[in-house]
Amino acid sequence: MAKLVTVTLPEGVGNDLKKVLKIQKDLLGRLGHPACYSGFDILFRQESDWSVNPKTLELEQGGGR
Amino acid sequence: MSTRRRSSWNKVAAVKPAPGRQALPAALGVGMTYAPRLDAVIEAATGLLDLLEVEPQTLWRRHEGDTERYVVDSVLMGRVAALPCRKVLHGVGFPVGSVRPPSAAQIPPLLATIDALAPTWMSEHLAFNRMAEGGRLIDTGFLLPPRQTDAGVAGAVTAIRSVADCLPIPFAVENGISYLAPRTDEMADGAYVAAVIEGADCGLVLDLHNAWANHRNGRQRIEEFLAEIPLERVWELHFAGGMEYRGYWLDAHSGAISEPVIDVAREIIPRLPQLKALIFEMTPSFLDLVDESTIIRQLEILHELWGLRPPEAPRMSIGSLRRTWPGDAAGAPTPPQWEDTLGALVIDRCTSGVLAQEIAADPGLQIFRHLVAEFRASTMIGTLPFSGRLLLSSLGTERLEQMLADFWRIAPPEAFGSREARAFARYLATMDLGIPLLDELLAYDLAVVAALTENASQQVRFRHDPRLVLGCIADHRMPDNLPDGDFVADITPDGITFRPAGAVATATSIALRV
Numbered sequence: 303m304a305k306l307v308t309v310t311l312p313e314g315v316g317n318d319l320k321k322v323l324k325i326q327k328d329l330l331g332r333l334g335h336p337a338c339y340s341g342f343d344i345l346f347r348q349e350s351d352w353s354v355n356p357k358t359l360e361l362e363q364g365g366g367r
Numbered sequence: 368m369s370t371r372r373r374s375s376w377n378k379v380a381a382v383k384p385a386p387g388r389q390a391l392p393a394a395l396g397v398g399m400t401y402a403p404r405l406d407a408v409i410e411a412a413t414g415l416l417d418l419l420e421v422e423p424q425t426l427w428r429r430h431e432g433d434t435e436r437y438v439v440d441s442v443l444m445g446r447v448a449a450l451p452c453r454k455v456l457h458g459v460g461f462p463v464g465s466v467r468p469p470s471a472a473q474i475p476p477l478l479a480t481i482d483a484l485a486p487t488w489m490s491e492h493l494a495f496n497r498m499a500e501g502g503r504l505i506d507t508g509f510l511l512p513p514r515q516t517d518a519g520v521a522g523a524v525t526a527i528r529s530v531a532d533c534l535p536i537p538f539a540v541e542n543g544i545s546y547l548a549p550r551t552d553e554m555a556d557g558a559y560v561a562a563v564i565e566g567a568d569c570g571l572v573l574d575l576h577n578a579w580a581n582h583r584n585g586r587q588r589i590e591e592f593l594a595e596i597p598l599e600r601v602w603e604l605h606f607a608g609g610m611e612y613r614g615y616w617l618d619a620h621s622g623a624i625s626e627p628v629i630d631v632a633r634e635i636i637p638r639l640p641q642l643k644a645l646i647f648e649m650t651p652s653f654l655d656l657v658d659e660s661t662i663i664r665q666l667e668i669l670h671e672l673w674g675l676r677p678p679e680a681p682r683m684s685i686g687s688l689r690r691t692w693p694g695d696a697a698g699a700p701t702p703p704q705w706e707d708t709l710g711a712l713v714i715d716r717c718t719s720g721v722l723a724q725e726i727a728a729d730p731g732l733q734i735f736r737h738l739v740a741e742f743r744a745s746t747m748i749g750t751l752p753f754s755g756r757l758l759l760s761s762l763g764t765e766r767l768e769q770m771l772a773d774f775w776r777i778a779p780p781e782a783f784g785s786r787e788a789r790a791f792a793r794y795l796a797t798m799d800l801g802i803p804l805l806d807e808l809l810a811y812d813l814a815v816v817a818a819l820t821e822n823a824s825q826q827v828r829f830r831h832d833p834r835l836v837l838g839c840i841a842d843h844r845m846p847d848n849l850p851d852g853d854f855v856a857d858i859t860p861d862g863i864t865f866r867p868a869g870a871v872a873t874a875t876s877i878a879l880r881v
């Protein structure tokens with residue numbers, strides 16, 4: 303039987319996990335047929351607006367086209 | 368490791384269809400299109416929403432096997448059913464403008480959806496979204512304009528009746544948008560719509576933004592379009608906002624209703640004796656760019672317009688015109704040729720001939736191609752959110768776009784997001800990209816897709832704390848310098864728990880169906 307282990311949440315992870323939760327919630331609306339199938343889906347374009355700063359290895363908004 | 372539970376997702380009982388035409392109900396009022404991402408907006412707008420327009424196929428899941436089969440996500444459906452207003456259905460996956468009737472596989476889940484939501488009527492698009500290739504039908508990734516000839520009308524009438532006669536509620540079609548130039552061998556947009564809905568004896572969802580965008584893009588003038596369609600068959604008006612792109616006005620559903628559309632509505636609403644509903648449409652991915660107050664304001668505008676309706680007239684018994692269609696001129700492109708050629712050009716498949724040359728010379732084709740590409744790329748990043756973001760940040764936009772374009776050349780679009788995600792994941796598995804963390808993030812994304820579409824429970828191993836890895840990606844930060852370890856994400860249809868390998872307890876879990 304596996305041993306019980308207490309998991310300590312690293313600092314700042316709580317907020318990040320809320321963002322994880324939002325991403326997973328948005329996924330629910332993506333698994334079926336796309337909505338507004340004759341419209342314009344800009345999700346990829348929004349995501350590509352983030353780019354990596356090579357000096358800090360952090361993603362910054364506004365770097366995409 | 369994967370385990371499967373007995374599916375409970377399709378428990379909603381099918382209702383027995385009542386053939387024939389059904390009477391229209393009393394007026395419903397003002398509403399908007401439903402999407403899970405719009406839950407908060409819908410809650411904030413409760414006092415302004417008389418009804419919701421539900422796109423049924425967005426609540427379905429496509430079975431992963433080769434057999435075409437759809438199941439209703441009954442949890443999601445139950446949530447929609449509980450929303451306290453009337454519903455109408457607006458199909459997005461099985462358009463009725465093709466000479467190839469839409470798949471009968473949609474009928475059982477459609478009846479289940481009708482049973483669950485008790486919608487007042489259903490509508491579908493007067494468009495096509497499949498093409499024949501190598502003896503099979505493949506998806507075109509977008510709703511495309513049908514062939515507007517006598518043969519095209521006859522085919523659409525048959526397609527409409529093939530669906531409408533199976534349903535226990537009234538059926539209507541929506542006028543579409545085309546970015547192509549009008550053709551001299553086709554009837555005008557208004558005459559085509561009129562011939563189809565009179566031939567099929569159905570209602571019309573008049574999308575004013577589509578009609579106005581067609582006008583703006585050089586097709587029929589909207590005044591002429593409105594003069595040609597039978598206004599007494601208009602049950603519902605659609606409103607949306609758009610945007611300019613390469614000289615074309617896109618039916619983008621991007622937010623505030625375009626002003627000229629409101630002006631047209633003021634003119635036409637007093638002439639619509641059977642108008643029952645006004646619907647505001649918005650693509651969910653624009654939600655981050657449009658604030659809630661803007662959406663509320665659009666609904667207020669629709670309530671002002673609602674007051675312009677004429678006194679409700681008794682429904683005229685119109686009946687089918689029972690026309691016969693003589694068919695197209697000899698040598699002219701037939702509707703199947705049109706659908707296969709336009710579809711092939713839009714999704715970059717092999718095609719040739721005079722018609723292909725004519726369509727390829729139309730700059731509007733590039734608009735369709737651009738919109739399909741954006742849809743497919745957005746589906747990838749939306750269904751594989753963590754691995755997709757990692758790819759984007761590791762490869763950059765241009766290189767990822769090139770990879771996607773290479774993939775699309777060998778893989779036609781999959782209409783359902785879960786299948787598109789899996790197809791791209793299979794493609795990725797053939798490549799050696801050398802991107803750290805990609806394998807475990809892709810496994811994680813696919814496991815969540817499987818949990819939500821197939822009721823499958825899975826474990827995914829991580830070499831670093833998955834809360835840190837996923838949290839960094841969610842926060843648009845690159846995971847870096849993470850301590851090594853051995854971790855597990857337990858993914859079930861209900862939620863995800865994160866724990867060190869070997870532990871049974873966890874301090875961290877997230878619900879999947881919130």
